[in-house]
Amino acid sequence: DIQMTQSPSSLSASVGDKVTITCQASQDIRNYLNWYRQKPGKAPEVLIYDASNLATGVPSRFSGSGSGTDFTFTISSLQAEDIATYYCQQYENLFTFGPGTKVNIK
Amino acid sequence: VQLQESGPGLVKPSQTLSLTCSVSGGSVSSGGYYWNWIRQHPGKGLEWIGYIYYSGSTDYNPSLRSRLSISVDTSTNQFSLKLRSVSAADTAVYYCASSIVGASARFDYWGQGTLVTVSS
Numbered sequence: 001d002i003q004m005t006q007s008p009s010s011l012s013a014s015v016g017d018k019v020t021i022t023c024q025a026s027q028d029i030r031n032y033l034n035w036y037r038q039k040p041g042k043a044p045e046v047l048i049y050d051a052s053n054l055a056t057g058v059p060s061r062f063s064g065s066g067s068g069t070d071f072t073f074t075i076s077s078l079q080a081e082d083i084a085t086y087y088c089q090q091y092e093n094l095f096t097f098g099p100g101t102k103v104n105i106k
Numbered sequence: 107v108q109l110q111e112s113g114p115g116l117v118k119p120s121q122t123l124s125l126t127c128s129v130s131g132g133s134v135s136s137g138g139y140y141w142n143w144i145r146q147h148p149g150k151g152l153e154w155i156g157y158i159y160y161s162g163s164t165d166y167n168p169s170l171r172s173r174l175s176i177s178v179d180t181s182t183n184q185f186s187l188k189l190r191s192v193s194a195a196d197t198a199v200y201y202c203a204s205s206i207v208g209a210s211a212r213f214d215y216w217g218q219g220t221l222v223t224v225s226s
Contacts, residue, residue: 001168034212036152043201043216044152050210087152091211094165095142095154 002026002090004098012106019075021101023066023088031067032092038100039084048073080105107132109202109217117196117224123189127202127217134183135160140205141185142213143176145198153198157205158185192224 003026013019023033031051036044046055048064051071061076075082083105088098113125127141134141140157147153156166158176166174170189178185189196199221203213 032211036213038152043203043219044213045216046212046214049212053210055212055214089152089213091205094167095205095211097152097154100151 002029002093002096004088004090004096006086006088006098006101008101009099010102010104012104013078014106015078015080017078019078019082019103021073021086021088023071023073023098025069025071025090025092027092028068029090029092032090033064033066033071034089034091035062035064035073036087036089036097037082037084038087044087075103078103078105107204107215109204109215111200111202111217111220113220113222115221115223117192117222118226119193119224120191123187123192123196123222123224125187125200125202125220125222127185127187129183129185129204132204132215133180134178134185135180138207140207140211141176141178142203142205143187144201144203144213146201146219147195147198155187155189155200159207194224196222197224198222 005024033051035048038044085100085102108130110128142157143155158164173190175188199219201219203216
């Protein structure tokens with residue numbers, strides 16, 4: 001099984017701040033890594049696929065990078081509507097989600 | 107594409123949890139998509155349960171495989187989940203979702219989720 005870890009588990013930042021979340025896989029997953037945002041009480045929505053590709057309709061303040069085992073997700077300028085939990089997810093072998101990073105506004 | 111989960115919100119321990127996902131705006135018979143179940147324990151992260159392809163081929167989370175069955179009904183454009191011998195640990199919000207087959211696989215369409223509580 002491929003295990004995913006994320007850090008930090010939570011963070012607080014001000015509107016306009018740059019936010020960075022990291023995700024690590026227990027083995028090489030190439031670029032088979034997606035990022036999701038889950039707002040409270042809602043289903044998750046995909047933001048980034050294949051580590052660095054912006055999903056359709058997703059604002060350009062979101063970006064992703066990395067390959068192999070180490071990945072980074074960035075919000076270049078945090079907005080109030082970005083209050084959510086963010087998950088990474090691998091699909092190299094079946095599907096596994098990371099434990100999530102809860103983002104709050106300071 | 108829209109997905110909608112349906113089924114009992116309360117299941118007794120040791121019984122079978124059964125949910126159905128109705129698909130509209132797309133067809134479960136069209137190739138290129140897997141039809142998935144994903145769950146989220148209260149206040150916790152996401153756990154992939156399994157998927158089915160229109161042909162009937164499936165793949166399951168190894169931790170649930172012995173209790174799990176996913177089926178598809180192309181005539182009603184639905185797919186279903188059955189989880190046997192449930193316990194309180196199966197209490198969760200259950201989502202159905204579609205994912206692209208092969209490269210660039212991602213869960214692109216989701217249902218709103220349905221809470222299933224296992225309790226006597």
